[in-house]
Amino acid sequence: MRSIIKWTLWQRRWSTMWWAIGIAFFILLTLVFYPSFKDAGMQLQKSFESLPKAALGLFGGSADFFSPVGYLNSQIFFLMLPLLLTMLAVALGSSLIAREEQDLTIELLLSRPVSRSKLLFAKIIAGTGVLVVVSLISLITVVIAAHLFDLSSVPASAVALTTFNCFLLAYTTGAIAFLLSATGRARGAAIGVATVVGFGGYIISSLAGTVHWLHGPSRAFPFNYFQSEAILRQTYHWTSALYFLGVIVGCGILSYIAFRRRDIA
Amino acid sequence: MRSGDVAIDCKNLTKRYRGTKVDALHDLTIHVKAGEIYGFLGPNGAGKSTTIRTLMNFIQPTSGSATIMGKDIVADSVTIKRSVGYLSGDLSMYLKMTGAQFLEYMGELQPPVSQAYRKELIKRFQAELHKPLGELSRGNRQKIGIVQAFMHQPAVLILDEPTSGLDPLMQEEFYELLTEARQRGAAVFSSSHILGEVQKMCDRVGIIREGRLIAERSIADLAQEAAQTFDIVFKDKPPIGKLKQIKGTKETSVHGNTVTLHFHGELRPLFTELAQHDILKLDTQNLDLEEIFLRFYKQNGGWK
Numbered sequence: 001m002r003s004i005i006k007w008t009l010w011q012r013r014w015s016t017m018w019w020a021i022g023i024a025f026f027i028l029l030t031l032v033f034y035p036s037f038k039d040a041g042m043q044l045q046k047s048f049e050s051l052p053k054a055a056l057g058l059f060g061g062s063a064d065f066f067s068p069v070g071y072l073n074s075q076i077f078f079l080m081l082p083l084l085l086t087m088l089a090v091a092l093g094s095s096l097i098a099r100e101e102q103d104l105t106i107e108l109l110l111s112r113p114v115s116r117s118k119l120l121f122a123k124i125i126a127g128t129g130v131l132v133v134v135s136l137i138s139l140i141t142v143v144i145a146a147h148l149f150d151l152s153s154v155p156a157s158a159v160a161l162t163t164f165n166c167f168l169l170a171y172t173t174g175a176i177a178f179l180l181s182a183t184g185r186a187r188g189a190a191i192g193v194a195t196v197v198g199f200g201g202y203i204i205s206s207l208a209g210t211v212h213w214l215h216g217p218s219r220a221f222p223f224n225y226f227q228s229e230a231i232l233r234q235t236y237h238w239t240s241a242l243y244f245l246g247v248i249v250g251c252g253i254l255s256y257i258a259f260r261r262r263d264i265a
Numbered sequence: 266m267r268s269g270d271v272a273i274d275c276k277n278l279t280k281r282y283r284g285t286k287v288d289a290l291h292d293l294t295i296h297v298k299a300g301e302i303y304g305f306l307g308p309n310g311a312g313k314s315t316t317i318r319t320l321m322n323f324i325q326p327t328s329g330s331a332t333i334m335g336k337d338i339v340a341d342s343v344t345i346k347r348s349v350g351y352l353s354g355d356l357s358m359y360l361k362m363t364g365a366q367f368l369e370y371m372g373e374l375q376p377p378v379s380q381a382y383r384k385e386l387i388k389r390f391q392a393e394l395h396k397p398l399g400e401l402s403r404g405n406r407q408k409i410g411i412v413q414a415f416m417h418q419p420a421v422l423i424l425d426e427p428t429s430g431l432d433p434l435m436q437e438e439f440y441e442l443l444t445e446a447r448q449r450g451a452a453v454f455s456s457s458h459i460l461g462e463v464q465k466m467c468d469r470v471g472i473i474r475e476g477r478l479i480a481e482r483s484i485a486d487l488a489q490e491a492a493q494t495f496d497i498v499f500k501d502k503p504p505i506g507k508l509k510q511i512k513g514t515k516e517t518s519v520h521g522n523t524v525t526l527h528f529h530g531e532l533r534p535l536f537t538e539l540a541q542h543d544i545l546k547l548d549t550q551n552l553d554l555e556e557i558f559l560r561f562y563k564q565n566g567g568w569k
Contacts, residue, residue: 003370003373003374004374007359007370011359011361103357104353104355104357105357105358105359107318107321107323107351107353107357108353108357108358108371108413109374110321110322110323110346111321111346111349111351111353112346112371112374112375113343113344113346113347113374113375114343114346114374115342115343261325262325263282263283263323263324263325264318264323264324
Protein backbone atom coordinates (compact mmCIF):
# COMPACT_ATOMS: atom_id res chain seq x y z
CA MET A 1 0.00 0.00 0.00
CA ARG A 2 2.88 2.31 0.84
CA SER A 3 4.18 1.93 -2.70
CA ILE A 4 0.88 2.95 -4.25
CA ILE A 5 0.77 6.03 -2.02
CA LYS A 6 4.38 6.88 -2.82
CA TRP A 7 4.02 6.51 -6.58
CA THR A 8 0.65 8.27 -6.69
CA LEU A 9 2.21 11.22 -4.89
CA TRP A 10 5.17 11.03 -7.27
CA GLN A 11 2.82 11.22 -10.24
CA ARG A 12 1.04 14.21 -8.72
CA ARG A 13 4.14 16.07 -7.60
CA TRP A 14 4.19 18.72 -10.31
CA SER A 15 0.44 19.37 -10.32
CA THR A 16 0.52 19.64 -6.52
CA MET A 17 3.35 22.13 -6.72
CA TRP A 18 1.53 24.27 -9.30
CA TRP A 19 -1.70 24.19 -7.33
CA ALA A 20 0.17 25.31 -4.21
CA ILE A 21 2.03 28.06 -6.07
CA GLY A 22 -1.17 29.22 -7.79
CA ILE A 23 -3.19 29.43 -4.60
CA ALA A 24 -0.34 31.10 -2.70
CA PHE A 25 -0.04 33.62 -5.52
CA PHE A 26 -3.79 34.41 -5.41
CA ILE A 27 -3.65 34.84 -1.65
CA LEU A 28 -0.67 37.18 -1.82
CA LEU A 29 -2.19 39.14 -4.68
CA THR A 30 -5.39 39.60 -2.67
CA LEU A 31 -3.83 40.51 0.67
CA VAL A 32 -1.13 42.80 -0.65
CA PHE A 33 -3.80 45.42 -1.41
CA TYR A 34 -5.29 45.43 2.08
CA PRO A 35 -3.22 48.39 3.38
CA SER A 36 -4.53 50.54 0.50
CA PHE A 37 -8.15 49.37 0.90
CA LYS A 38 -8.12 49.80 4.63
CA ASP A 39 -7.75 53.59 4.37
CA ALA A 40 -10.50 54.04 1.81
CA GLY A 41 -12.59 51.48 3.61
CA MET A 42 -14.77 53.73 5.77
CA GLN A 43 -16.45 55.36 2.79
CA LEU A 44 -16.82 52.11 0.87
CA GLN A 45 -18.15 50.41 3.96
CA LYS A 46 -21.28 52.59 3.87
CA SER A 47 -21.92 51.64 0.25
CA PHE A 48 -21.69 47.96 1.08
CA GLU A 49 -23.98 48.28 4.07
CA SER A 50 -26.71 49.50 1.73
CA LEU A 51 -26.50 46.32 -0.39
CA PRO A 52 -29.54 44.00 -0.24
CA LYS A 53 -29.27 41.03 2.09
CA ALA A 54 -29.35 38.55 -0.81
CA ALA A 55 -26.37 40.24 -2.42
CA LEU A 56 -24.48 40.29 0.86
CA GLY A 57 -25.21 36.60 1.20
CA LEU A 58 -23.06 35.94 -1.85
CA PHE A 59 -20.14 37.63 -0.08
CA GLY A 60 -20.53 35.79 3.19
CA GLY A 61 -23.58 37.49 4.66
CA SER A 62 -21.63 40.27 6.33
CA ALA A 63 -21.26 43.91 5.33
CA ASP A 64 -17.91 44.04 7.09
CA PHE A 65 -15.35 44.03 4.30
CA PHE A 66 -12.60 46.25 5.59
CA SER A 67 -11.80 45.16 9.12
CA PRO A 68 -8.99 42.56 9.16
CA VAL A 69 -11.49 39.77 9.90
CA GLY A 70 -13.98 41.09 7.33
CA TYR A 71 -11.33 41.42 4.64
CA LEU A 72 -9.84 37.97 5.23
CA ASN A 73 -13.31 36.45 5.26
CA SER A 74 -14.73 38.14 2.19
CA GLN A 75 -11.58 38.01 0.06
CA ILE A 76 -9.98 34.71 1.05
CA PHE A 77 -12.01 32.39 3.19
CA PHE A 78 -15.60 32.84 2.15
CA LEU A 79 -15.14 32.03 -1.50
CA MET A 80 -11.65 32.05 -3.01
CA LEU A 81 -9.85 29.47 -0.88
CA PRO A 82 -12.80 27.05 -0.55
CA LEU A 83 -13.45 27.40 -4.27
CA LEU A 84 -9.86 26.61 -5.26
CA LEU A 85 -9.45 23.81 -2.73
CA THR A 86 -12.77 22.32 -3.82
CA MET A 87 -11.67 22.42 -7.46
CA LEU A 88 -8.51 20.59 -6.49
CA ALA A 89 -10.41 18.07 -4.34
CA VAL A 90 -12.93 17.34 -7.11
CA ALA A 91 -10.11 16.93 -9.63
CA LEU A 92 -8.39 14.50 -7.26
CA GLY A 93 -11.53 12.63 -6.23
CA SER A 94 -12.64 12.13 -9.80
CA SER A 95 -9.28 10.94 -11.05
CA LEU A 96 -7.46 8.96 -8.35
CA ILE A 97 -9.22 5.74 -9.33
CA ALA A 98 -10.87 6.79 -12.58
CA ARG A 99 -7.68 7.81 -14.37
CA GLU A 100 -6.03 4.49 -13.52
CA GLU A 101 -9.12 2.79 -14.85
CA GLN A 102 -9.31 4.95 -17.95
CA ASP A 103 -5.63 4.33 -18.73
CA LEU A 104 -6.02 0.64 -17.82
CA THR A 105 -3.05 0.92 -15.46
CA ILE A 106 -5.34 -0.27 -12.68
CA GLU A 107 -4.90 -3.77 -14.13
CA LEU A 108 -1.19 -3.58 -13.41
CA LEU A 109 -1.89 -2.80 -9.78
CA LEU A 110 -4.60 -5.43 -9.38
CA SER A 111 -2.45 -8.05 -11.08
CA ARG A 112 -0.16 -7.79 -8.05
CA PRO A 113 -1.15 -9.09 -4.60
CA VAL A 114 -2.99 -5.88 -3.76
CA SER A 115 -6.59 -6.03 -2.55
CA ARG A 116 -9.09 -3.58 -3.91
CA SER A 117 -9.69 -2.19 -0.43
CA LYS A 118 -5.97 -1.48 0.00
CA LEU A 119 -5.82 0.12 -3.42
CA LEU A 120 -8.80 2.30 -2.57
CA PHE A 121 -7.37 3.22 0.81
CA ALA A 122 -3.96 4.02 -0.66
CA LYS A 123 -5.55 6.32 -3.22
CA ILE A 124 -7.59 8.06 -0.50
CA ILE A 125 -4.44 8.61 1.59
CA ALA A 126 -2.51 9.95 -1.41
CA GLY A 127 -5.35 12.30 -2.37
CA THR A 128 -5.68 13.45 1.23
CA GLY A 129 -1.95 14.07 1.31
CA VAL A 130 -2.09 16.33 -1.73
CA LEU A 131 -5.02 18.31 -0.32
CA VAL A 132 -3.32 18.62 3.08
CA VAL A 133 -0.08 19.89 1.51
CA VAL A 134 -1.86 22.51 -0.60
CA SER A 135 -4.06 23.54 2.36
CA LEU A 136 -1.01 23.88 4.63
CA ILE A 137 0.83 25.99 2.08
CA SER A 138 -2.29 28.15 1.77
CA LEU A 139 -2.43 28.50 5.54
CA ILE A 140 1.24 29.43 5.82
CA THR A 141 0.84 31.96 3.01
CA VAL A 142 -2.16 33.57 4.70
CA VAL A 143 -0.40 33.74 8.07
CA ILE A 144 2.75 35.28 6.59
CA ALA A 145 0.80 37.67 4.33
CA ALA A 146 -1.46 38.69 7.22
CA HIS A 147 1.64 39.53 9.23
CA LEU A 148 3.14 41.55 6.39
CA PHE A 149 0.03 43.46 5.32
CA ASP A 150 -1.56 44.80 8.51
CA LEU A 151 -3.88 41.87 9.16
CA SER A 152 -1.97 40.42 12.08
CA SER A 153 -4.75 41.30 14.53
CA VAL A 154 -6.53 38.15 13.35
CA PRO A 155 -5.15 35.30 15.49
CA ALA A 156 -3.17 32.68 13.58
CA SER A 157 -5.22 30.01 15.36
CA ALA A 158 -8.44 31.44 13.88
CA VAL A 159 -6.82 31.50 10.42
CA ALA A 160 -5.72 27.89 10.91
CA LEU A 161 -9.20 26.75 11.97
CA THR A 162 -10.84 28.55 9.06
CA THR A 163 -8.38 26.97 6.63
CA PHE A 164 -9.20 23.63 8.22
CA ASN A 165 -12.89 24.31 7.63
CA CYS A 166 -12.11 25.12 3.96
CA PHE A 167 -10.19 21.83 3.82
CA LEU A 168 -13.18 19.94 5.25
CA LEU A 169 -15.57 21.55 2.76
CA ALA A 170 -13.26 20.72 -0.15
CA TYR A 171 -12.60 17.22 1.15
CA THR A 172 -16.33 16.54 1.44
CA THR A 173 -16.95 17.55 -2.17
CA GLY A 174 -13.92 15.58 -3.29
CA ALA A 175 -15.22 12.54 -1.39
CA ILE A 176 -18.48 12.73 -3.35
CA ALA A 177 -16.50 12.83 -6.62
CA PHE A 178 -14.40 9.90 -5.40
CA LEU A 179 -17.50 7.87 -4.54
CA LEU A 180 -18.97 8.45 -7.99
CA SER A 181 -15.77 7.43 -9.74
CA ALA A 182 -15.43 4.39 -7.45
CA THR A 183 -18.85 3.20 -8.59
CA GLY A 184 -17.54 3.26 -12.15
CA ARG A 185 -19.12 6.48 -13.33
CA ALA A 186 -17.17 8.38 -15.93
CA ARG A 187 -14.84 11.10 -14.69
CA GLY A 188 -17.02 13.73 -16.34
CA ALA A 189 -20.07 12.60 -14.40
CA ALA A 190 -18.10 12.56 -11.13
CA ILE A 191 -16.79 16.08 -11.76
CA GLY A 192 -20.22 17.32 -12.82
CA VAL A 193 -22.17 15.99 -9.85
CA ALA A 194 -19.52 17.03 -7.32
CA THR A 195 -19.40 20.51 -8.83
CA VAL A 196 -23.18 20.85 -8.61
CA VAL A 197 -23.07 19.73 -4.98
CA GLY A 198 -20.15 22.03 -4.19
CA PHE A 199 -21.00 25.21 -6.05
CA GLY A 200 -24.74 24.73 -6.32
CA GLY A 201 -24.58 24.47 -2.56
CA TYR A 202 -22.76 27.80 -2.41
CA ILE A 203 -25.54 29.55 -4.34
CA ILE A 204 -28.37 27.85 -2.45
CA SER A 205 -26.79 28.35 0.98
CA SER A 206 -26.00 31.99 0.20
CA LEU A 207 -29.56 32.70 -0.89
CA ALA A 208 -31.19 30.69 1.89
CA GLY A 209 -30.96 33.69 4.23
CA THR A 210 -33.42 35.65 2.09
CA VAL A 211 -35.28 32.98 0.12
CA HIS A 212 -36.96 31.10 2.92
CA TRP A 213 -38.02 28.02 0.98
CA LEU A 214 -34.34 27.36 0.21
CA HIS A 215 -33.57 27.08 3.90
CA GLY A 216 -34.55 23.38 4.10
CA PRO A 217 -32.79 22.20 0.89
CA SER A 218 -29.67 24.19 1.76
CA ARG A 219 -29.09 21.90 4.74
CA ALA A 220 -28.30 19.06 2.39
CA PHE A 221 -25.32 20.89 0.89
CA PRO A 222 -21.83 21.04 2.41
CA PHE A 223 -21.57 24.77 1.94
CA ASN A 224 -24.36 25.28 4.49
CA TYR A 225 -22.00 24.01 7.21
CA PHE A 226 -19.11 26.13 6.11
CA GLN A 227 -19.13 29.38 8.10
CA SER A 228 -15.82 31.08 7.66
CA GLU A 229 -16.75 34.35 9.33
CA ALA A 230 -18.05 32.59 12.43
CA ILE A 231 -14.75 30.72 12.76
CA LEU A 232 -12.67 33.85 12.28
CA ARG A 233 -14.79 35.58 14.94
CA GLN A 234 -14.53 32.41 17.05
CA THR A 235 -18.30 31.90 17.29
CA TYR A 236 -18.49 28.73 15.14
CA HIS A 237 -20.19 25.69 16.55
CA TRP A 238 -17.89 22.85 15.61
CA THR A 239 -20.75 20.39 15.79
CA SER A 240 -21.56 21.67 12.27
CA ALA A 241 -18.29 20.09 11.13
CA LEU A 242 -19.74 16.70 12.02
CA TYR A 243 -21.70 16.99 8.78
CA PHE A 244 -18.42 16.99 6.85
CA LEU A 245 -17.09 14.04 8.80
CA GLY A 246 -20.32 12.14 8.26
CA VAL A 247 -20.31 12.68 4.49
CA ILE A 248 -16.58 11.87 4.21
CA VAL A 249 -16.86 8.64 6.20
CA GLY A 250 -20.11 7.71 4.43
CA CYS A 251 -18.55 8.27 0.99
CA GLY A 252 -15.51 6.23 2.03
CA ILE A 253 -17.64 3.27 3.13
CA LEU A 254 -19.89 3.44 0.06
CA SER A 255 -16.82 3.72 -2.21
CA TYR A 256 -15.45 0.52 -0.68
CA ILE A 257 -18.76 -1.32 -1.11
CA ALA A 258 -19.11 -0.14 -4.71
CA PHE A 259 -15.51 -0.81 -5.75
CA ARG A 260 -14.96 -4.11 -3.94
CA ARG A 261 -16.72 -6.36 -6.40
CA ARG A 262 -17.49 -4.36 -9.50
CA ASP A 263 -16.10 -4.99 -12.95
CA ILE A 264 -13.11 -2.90 -13.85
CA ALA A 265 -13.97 -1.21 -17.12
CA MET B 266 3.01 -27.29 -7.32
CA ARG B 267 4.27 -30.39 -9.12
CA SER B 268 4.41 -30.70 -12.85
CA GLY B 269 1.13 -32.19 -14.08
CA ASP B 270 -1.01 -30.81 -11.24
CA VAL B 271 -3.92 -28.69 -12.41
CA ALA B 272 -2.89 -25.05 -12.02
CA ILE B 273 -5.81 -23.29 -13.73
CA ASP B 274 -9.21 -24.92 -13.58
CA CYS B 275 -12.30 -23.25 -15.08
CA LYS B 276 -15.69 -24.87 -14.65
CA ASN B 277 -18.60 -23.58 -16.70
CA LEU B 278 -17.22 -20.08 -16.47
CA THR B 279 -19.69 -17.60 -17.93
CA LYS B 280 -19.57 -13.85 -18.23
CA ARG B 281 -22.32 -11.60 -19.47
CA TYR B 282 -21.66 -7.87 -19.32
CA ARG B 283 -24.31 -5.67 -17.82
CA GLY B 284 -26.73 -4.32 -20.40
CA THR B 285 -25.99 -7.04 -22.96
CA LYS B 286 -28.07 -10.04 -23.93
CA VAL B 287 -25.27 -12.29 -25.12
CA ASP B 288 -22.65 -14.06 -23.06
CA ALA B 289 -19.19 -12.72 -23.78
CA LEU B 290 -17.98 -16.01 -22.35
CA HIS B 291 -20.20 -19.06 -22.21
CA ASP B 292 -19.76 -22.18 -20.12
CA LEU B 293 -15.99 -22.29 -20.47
CA THR B 294 -14.48 -25.41 -19.00
CA ILE B 295 -10.74 -25.77 -19.37
CA HIS B 296 -7.78 -26.72 -17.28
CA VAL B 297 -4.09 -25.96 -17.57
CA LYS B 298 -1.52 -28.10 -15.85
CA ALA B 299 1.70 -27.07 -14.18
CA GLY B 300 4.49 -27.34 -16.70
CA GLU B 301 2.13 -26.80 -19.62
CA ILE B 302 1.75 -23.95 -22.08
CA TYR B 303 -1.85 -23.52 -23.13
CA GLY B 304 -2.63 -21.36 -26.13
CA PHE B 305 -5.98 -19.68 -26.28
CA LEU B 306 -6.76 -18.95 -29.85
CA GLY B 307 -9.43 -16.90 -31.51
CA PRO B 308 -10.01 -13.77 -33.53
CA ASN B 309 -10.50 -10.36 -31.96
CA GLY B 310 -13.69 -10.20 -29.91
CA ALA B 311 -13.97 -13.99 -29.49
CA GLY B 312 -13.69 -13.81 -25.68
CA LYS B 313 -9.96 -14.32 -25.07
CA SER B 314 -9.46 -11.12 -23.10
CA THR B 315 -12.74 -11.62 -21.23
CA THR B 316 -11.46 -15.01 -20.09
CA ILE B 317 -8.15 -13.54 -18.98
CA ARG B 318 -9.76 -10.58 -17.22
CA THR B 319 -12.11 -12.94 -15.41
CA LEU B 320 -9.24 -15.17 -14.31
CA MET B 321 -7.44 -12.08 -13.03
CA ASN B 322 -10.62 -11.01 -11.17
CA PHE B 323 -10.77 -7.67 -12.97
CA ILE B 324 -14.30 -8.66 -13.89
CA GLN B 325 -16.60 -10.99 -12.00
CA PRO B 326 -17.95 -14.20 -13.52
CA THR B 327 -21.72 -14.23 -14.01
CA SER B 328 -21.79 -17.95 -13.23
CA GLY B 329 -19.44 -20.87 -12.98
CA SER B 330 -16.19 -20.91 -11.10
CA ALA B 331 -12.46 -21.07 -11.57
CA THR B 332 -9.49 -21.80 -9.43
CA ILE B 333 -5.82 -20.99 -9.81
CA MET B 334 -3.53 -23.29 -7.85
CA GLY B 335 -6.59 -24.61 -6.07
CA LYS B 336 -7.78 -21.20 -4.90
CA ASP B 337 -10.95 -19.45 -5.99
CA ILE B 338 -10.32 -16.61 -8.41
CA VAL B 339 -12.79 -14.29 -6.67
CA ALA B 340 -12.51 -15.14 -2.97
CA ASP B 341 -8.74 -15.75 -2.95
CA SER B 342 -7.77 -13.27 -5.62
CA VAL B 343 -5.06 -11.52 -3.60
CA THR B 344 -3.42 -14.78 -2.49
CA ILE B 345 -3.48 -16.06 -6.07
CA LYS B 346 -1.73 -12.95 -7.38
CA ARG B 347 1.34 -13.82 -5.33
CA SER B 348 1.91 -16.69 -7.74
CA VAL B 349 0.76 -15.06 -10.96
CA GLY B 350 2.59 -13.09 -13.62
CA TYR B 351 0.35 -11.07 -15.90
CA LEU B 352 0.92 -9.33 -19.19
CA SER B 353 -2.01 -7.37 -20.54
CA GLY B 354 -2.85 -7.14 -24.19
CA ASP B 355 -3.23 -3.38 -24.14
CA LEU B 356 0.03 -2.95 -22.28
CA SER B 357 -1.08 0.21 -20.58
CA MET B 358 1.67 1.71 -18.52
CA TYR B 359 2.54 4.85 -16.61
CA LEU B 360 3.89 6.74 -19.58
CA LYS B 361 5.73 9.39 -17.58
CA MET B 362 7.73 6.82 -15.62
CA THR B 363 10.98 5.49 -16.97
CA GLY B 364 11.32 1.75 -17.42
CA ALA B 365 13.46 1.61 -14.27
CA GLN B 366 10.85 3.47 -12.20
CA PHE B 367 8.08 1.29 -13.56
CA LEU B 368 9.92 -1.92 -12.71
CA GLU B 369 10.76 -0.53 -9.27
CA TYR B 370 7.06 0.19 -8.66
CA MET B 371 5.95 -3.23 -9.83
CA GLY B 372 8.78 -4.82 -7.86
CA GLU B 373 7.68 -3.06 -4.70
CA LEU B 374 4.18 -4.46 -5.11
CA GLN B 375 5.53 -7.95 -5.72
CA PRO B 376 9.26 -8.29 -5.08
CA PRO B 377 11.36 -10.29 -7.57
CA VAL B 378 12.65 -13.62 -6.30
CA SER B 379 16.15 -12.44 -7.06
CA GLN B 380 17.54 -9.17 -8.31
CA ALA B 381 19.99 -11.16 -10.41
CA TYR B 382 17.13 -12.77 -12.35
CA ARG B 383 15.50 -9.37 -12.88
CA LYS B 384 18.79 -8.03 -14.21
CA GLU B 385 19.19 -11.05 -16.44
CA LEU B 386 15.74 -10.49 -17.96
CA ILE B 387 16.51 -6.81 -18.57
CA LYS B 388 19.72 -7.82 -20.30
CA ARG B 389 18.16 -10.58 -22.38
CA PHE B 390 15.37 -8.34 -23.64
CA GLN B 391 17.62 -5.28 -23.96
CA ALA B 392 14.99 -3.32 -22.05
CA GLU B 393 15.38 0.46 -22.29
CA LEU B 394 15.22 1.63 -18.68
CA HIS B 395 16.15 5.27 -18.78
CA LYS B 396 13.61 6.83 -21.12
CA PRO B 397 10.02 7.64 -20.17
CA LEU B 398 7.76 4.80 -21.26
CA GLY B 399 5.73 7.23 -23.33
CA GLU B 400 8.76 7.79 -25.55
CA LEU B 401 9.32 4.09 -26.21
CA SER B 402 8.03 2.12 -29.17
CA ARG B 403 5.31 -0.51 -28.67
CA GLY B 404 7.92 -3.24 -28.88
CA ASN B 405 10.21 -1.66 -26.31
CA ARG B 406 7.31 -1.20 -23.91
CA GLN B 407 6.35 -4.83 -24.49
CA LYS B 408 9.84 -5.91 -23.43
CA ILE B 409 9.43 -4.07 -20.14
CA GLY B 410 5.98 -5.62 -19.79
CA ILE B 411 7.53 -9.06 -20.20
CA VAL B 412 10.18 -8.31 -17.57
CA GLN B 413 7.54 -7.22 -15.03
CA ALA B 414 5.46 -10.33 -15.69
CA PHE B 415 8.35 -12.79 -15.32
CA MET B 416 10.69 -11.13 -12.81
CA HIS B 417 9.18 -12.77 -9.73
CA GLN B 418 9.30 -16.21 -11.38
CA PRO B 419 5.59 -16.88 -10.95
CA ALA B 420 4.10 -20.37 -10.88
CA VAL B 421 1.31 -19.26 -13.22
CA LEU B 422 1.65 -16.91 -16.17
CA ILE B 423 -1.38 -15.33 -17.75
CA LEU B 424 -0.42 -13.57 -20.95
CA ASP B 425 -2.59 -11.67 -23.41
CA GLU B 426 -1.02 -11.44 -26.87
CA PRO B 427 2.49 -11.54 -25.35
CA THR B 428 4.61 -11.04 -28.45
CA SER B 429 2.75 -8.18 -30.08
CA GLY B 430 5.22 -5.52 -31.15
CA LEU B 431 8.30 -7.68 -30.59
CA ASP B 432 10.78 -8.08 -33.41
CA PRO B 433 11.56 -11.67 -34.55
CA LEU B 434 14.74 -11.89 -32.44
CA MET B 435 12.91 -10.84 -29.31
CA GLN B 436 10.06 -13.21 -30.14
CA GLU B 437 12.58 -16.06 -30.17
CA GLU B 438 13.95 -14.86 -26.85
CA PHE B 439 10.43 -14.83 -25.49
CA TYR B 440 9.74 -18.39 -26.66
CA GLU B 441 12.91 -19.45 -24.92
CA LEU B 442 11.79 -17.72 -21.75
CA LEU B 443 8.48 -19.58 -21.92
CA THR B 444 10.29 -22.87 -22.36
CA GLU B 445 12.35 -22.11 -19.26
CA ALA B 446 9.18 -21.26 -17.34
CA ARG B 447 7.66 -24.57 -18.43
CA GLN B 448 10.81 -26.41 -17.37
CA ARG B 449 10.62 -25.00 -13.87
CA GLY B 450 6.98 -26.16 -13.70
CA ALA B 451 5.07 -22.96 -14.42
CA ALA B 452 1.64 -23.14 -16.02
CA VAL B 453 1.23 -20.71 -18.88
CA PHE B 454 -2.09 -19.52 -20.27
CA SER B 455 -1.50 -17.35 -23.29
CA SER B 456 -3.98 -15.85 -25.69
CA SER B 457 -3.05 -15.17 -29.24
CA HIS B 458 -4.50 -14.70 -32.65
CA ILE B 459 -1.17 -15.48 -34.30
CA LEU B 460 -1.37 -19.10 -35.33
CA GLY B 461 2.30 -19.62 -35.97
CA GLU B 462 3.13 -18.36 -32.52
CA VAL B 463 0.72 -20.74 -30.82
CA GLN B 464 2.09 -23.57 -32.90
CA LYS B 465 5.59 -22.68 -31.88
CA MET B 466 5.18 -22.18 -28.17
CA CYS B 467 2.18 -24.18 -26.93
CA ASP B 468 1.57 -27.72 -25.78
CA ARG B 469 -2.20 -27.47 -26.13
CA VAL B 470 -4.58 -25.05 -27.72
CA GLY B 471 -8.17 -24.08 -27.09
CA ILE B 472 -10.05 -22.42 -29.89
CA ILE B 473 -12.70 -19.94 -28.85
CA ARG B 474 -15.43 -18.45 -30.96
CA GLU B 475 -18.13 -16.04 -29.81
CA GLY B 476 -17.34 -16.84 -26.19
CA ARG B 477 -17.54 -20.61 -26.59
CA LEU B 478 -14.73 -23.11 -26.61
CA ILE B 479 -15.22 -24.92 -29.89
CA ALA B 480 -12.18 -27.18 -29.84
CA GLU B 481 -9.33 -28.15 -27.58
CA ARG B 482 -6.40 -30.22 -28.80
CA SER B 483 -2.78 -30.86 -28.05
CA ILE B 484 -0.42 -29.59 -30.71
CA ALA B 485 0.58 -33.22 -31.28
CA ASP B 486 -3.04 -34.21 -31.94
CA LEU B 487 -3.49 -31.26 -34.22
CA ALA B 488 -0.44 -32.36 -36.15
CA GLN B 489 -2.07 -35.76 -36.62
CA GLU B 490 -5.27 -34.16 -37.83
CA ALA B 491 -3.59 -31.61 -39.97
CA ALA B 492 -3.27 -31.83 -43.66
CA GLN B 493 0.32 -31.85 -44.83
CA THR B 494 1.23 -29.33 -47.43
CA PHE B 495 3.51 -30.25 -50.31
CA ASP B 496 5.01 -27.88 -52.84
CA ILE B 497 5.79 -29.99 -55.94
CA VAL B 498 7.62 -28.68 -58.99
CA PHE B 499 6.99 -30.87 -62.06
CA LYS B 500 9.27 -30.94 -65.05
CA ASP B 501 6.27 -30.95 -67.38
CA LYS B 502 2.65 -29.96 -67.09
CA PRO B 503 1.34 -31.09 -63.67
CA PRO B 504 -1.21 -33.98 -63.68
CA ILE B 505 -3.65 -31.89 -61.69
CA GLY B 506 -6.72 -33.97 -62.59
CA LYS B 507 -5.12 -37.18 -61.33
CA LEU B 508 -3.81 -35.53 -58.18
CA LYS B 509 -7.29 -34.29 -57.29
CA GLN B 510 -8.66 -37.80 -57.61
CA ILE B 511 -6.27 -39.27 -55.05
CA LYS B 512 -8.00 -40.05 -51.75
CA GLY B 513 -6.78 -37.58 -49.13
CA THR B 514 -6.23 -34.62 -51.43
CA LYS B 515 -7.97 -31.66 -49.92
CA GLU B 516 -6.96 -28.64 -51.92
CA THR B 517 -4.65 -27.94 -54.77
CA SER B 518 -3.37 -24.79 -56.35
CA VAL B 519 -1.28 -24.52 -59.48
CA HIS B 520 1.25 -21.87 -60.50
CA GLY B 521 2.92 -22.87 -63.78
CA ASN B 522 4.56 -26.21 -63.14
CA THR B 523 4.31 -25.88 -59.37
CA VAL B 524 1.48 -27.51 -57.44
CA THR B 525 0.70 -26.80 -53.80
CA LEU B 526 -1.15 -29.74 -52.39
CA HIS B 527 -2.92 -30.06 -49.03
CA PHE B 528 -3.05 -33.74 -48.23
CA HIS B 529 -4.39 -35.75 -45.32
CA GLY B 530 -4.16 -39.53 -44.94
CA GLU B 531 -2.21 -42.41 -46.42
CA LEU B 532 0.68 -41.09 -48.50
CA ARG B 533 1.33 -44.19 -50.65
CA PRO B 534 -1.26 -43.38 -53.40
CA LEU B 535 0.12 -39.88 -53.70
CA PHE B 536 3.72 -40.98 -54.07
CA THR B 537 2.71 -43.79 -56.45
CA GLU B 538 1.20 -41.16 -58.72
CA LEU B 539 4.15 -38.80 -58.32
CA ALA B 540 6.58 -41.62 -59.18
CA GLN B 541 5.12 -41.65 -62.68
CA HIS B 542 6.25 -38.08 -63.34
CA ASP B 543 9.50 -36.16 -63.45
CA ILE B 544 9.68 -34.15 -60.23
CA LEU B 545 12.24 -31.33 -60.04
CA LYS B 546 11.60 -30.44 -56.42
CA LEU B 547 9.39 -31.50 -53.54
CA ASP B 548 9.05 -29.49 -50.31
CA THR B 549 6.85 -30.12 -47.30
CA GLN B 550 5.59 -27.27 -45.19
CA ASN B 551 5.31 -27.38 -41.41
CA LEU B 552 2.08 -28.13 -39.60
CA ASP B 553 -0.49 -25.77 -41.04
CA LEU B 554 -2.39 -24.61 -38.00
CA GLU B 555 -4.12 -21.95 -40.02
CA GLU B 556 -5.82 -24.59 -42.11
CA ILE B 557 -7.03 -26.36 -38.95
CA PHE B 558 -8.14 -23.13 -37.40
CA LEU B 559 -10.18 -22.18 -40.44
CA ARG B 560 -11.65 -25.67 -40.54
CA PHE B 561 -12.86 -25.37 -36.96
CA TYR B 562 -14.42 -22.04 -37.70
CA LYS B 563 -16.07 -23.28 -40.87
CA GLN B 564 -17.43 -26.34 -39.08
CA ASN B 565 -18.92 -24.14 -36.40
CA GLY B 566 -20.81 -21.73 -38.50
CA GLY B 567 -18.07 -19.84 -40.26
CA TRP B 568 -16.81 -16.37 -39.59
CA LYS B 569 -19.31 -13.78 -38.60
